[in-house]
Amino acid sequence: MGIVRSQSVKSSLSFYIGMIFGAINTVIIYPNVFKDHPEHFGLIQIILAYALIVCTVTTLGIPKTFIRFFPSIKQKGQLYFLALIVPLIGFLLASFAYYIFKEQLFELLNASDLLKENFYYIIILVFFIGFYDVLTSISRSFLSATTPIFINEVFLKFYSMCVLLIHWFDYISFTTLLQVYLFGYFLKFVILFLIQAFNNRFVFSISLKDLNLKEMFTYGVYVLLGGISIMLVTRIDIAMIGSMLEDGNGEGLRQVAFYTVAFFIGNAIMVPAKSIAAISIPLIAKAWQKQDLNEIQIIYSKSSINQLIIGGVFFLCVWLNIDQVFLLLPEKFQAGKVVVFYIGLSQLFNMATGLNGEIIVNSKYYRYEFLTSIFLVFVTIATNFFFIKKYQSIEGAAIATAISVFLFNLIRLILIKRKLNMHPFSLKTIYTILFLFGTYFLIDLLPSSSYHFLDIFWKSLVVVLIFVPIVLCFNLSEDISLFIKEKRRSFLDF
Secondary structure: OHHHHHHHHHHHHHHHHHHHHHHHHHHHHHHHHOOOOHHHHHHHHHHHHHHHHHHHHHOOOHHHHHHHHOOOOOOHHHHHHHHHHHHHHHHHHHHHHHHHHHHHHHHHHOOOHHHHHOOHHHHHHHHHHHHHHHHHHHHHHOOOOHHHHHHHHHHHHHHHHHHHHHHHOOOOOHHHHHHHHHHHHHHHHHHHHHHHHHOOOOOOOOOOOOOOHHHHHHHHHHHHHHHHHHHHHHHHHHHHHHHHOOOOOOHHHHHHHHHHHHHHHHHHHHHHHHHHHHHHHHHHHHHHHOOOHHHHHHHHHHHHHHHHHHHHHHHHHHHHOHHHHHHOOOHHHOOOHHHHHHHHHHHHHHHHOOOHHHHHHOOOOHHHHHHHHHHHHHHHHHHHHHHHHHHOOHHHHHHHHHHHHHHHHHHHHHHHHHHHOOOOOOHHHHHHHHHHHHHHHHHHOOOOOOOHHHHHHHHHHHHHHHHHHHHHHHOOOHHHHHHHHHHHHHHHHO
């Protein structure tokens, strides 16, 4: 776990810095830049949502396939060639389909005129996002997860912030903003490509003869369908809000803008999980290669308690300050408090279940990921359709997402328990939940001032000051306790 802890700390630093930039962008800059035209903000988000969904299909599961088979394949040049040619074919097919069925697609999506005018950006993004994911897999296979994370979380968000500020001060029009904003995805692709080339991580062989293509494509298809399911769960709410709440005058895009801000606030607690998963995936793949179930159980358990503690503290900081946070937003964006609650709570459960998805995908039971993912797709679409229609608001989408995330992770837990006789929980899980509840009710009794920033700061500080000693005293997490002690020792030595 030393590698996991070291890389996770570095990755977390990038995620946290990126989260700060993302928070400034999403909670302050976006709402104020687009307070008169929230449909412009919604357009950016829905373009990205559709691009991510489509590129999940066009890459055909190659990023995860690369990580899974990289440790065992000797002819790595052929694996690189496969990782290049498959996404390229997928992209070309997607481009051809868009060209042929464009009008039918617009009608199916109930697209507004603004979205129709800018839809071609989605196809361009599909190429660069898809191949960036492939490059990310290459980097992770060399246990260098921090580089793509830094580019994606810090560089891209800082770049976006600069572009938004330029538009805020009326130096560029929205049309130019959109072009320059999306150019950032080209830049991050080029940067990561050059870094991999500089480190001599490309070894191409124009051949596939030594690869077990049947096994790899079988795995890739199951991973692809599972990836589509995950992407639908995380993005279908935005797509369905944009479609079902569209009135022909951009109302759907405006609601997407309001939902995006609230969703970001609730989803912020997922930051630690991203960094832990990024470096743990190749380690799990290697453990499966050696059939080291004990190592997998250790990673599983530690990821669960670490994510529950850190995610729980984040959730408390968010929910205890939710009124103050929304008072900082323009009035049009203040309707998402319920969204924050449902999204935050569902993601906290997601984190508490540990790396269950990664364990299933890298095991011989990866086919079950496909079956559970298909179930998830139906549940997600059905619940979004029902609740968005029922409430005619973004609250319905949040409830639907929470139900879907809960059911999906519950099924994964049951599957791993039955097939591998593993689960990530212990008495420390119960203690952590009880301490989180106790901390919340204690701080919620304290009065608030009329200074919103001050309230957010001191309440968050009190949460940390209460919970850090609890973690150390009860040794809720060996990794977190060791990290705190190391930092305290470094501080005292300094």
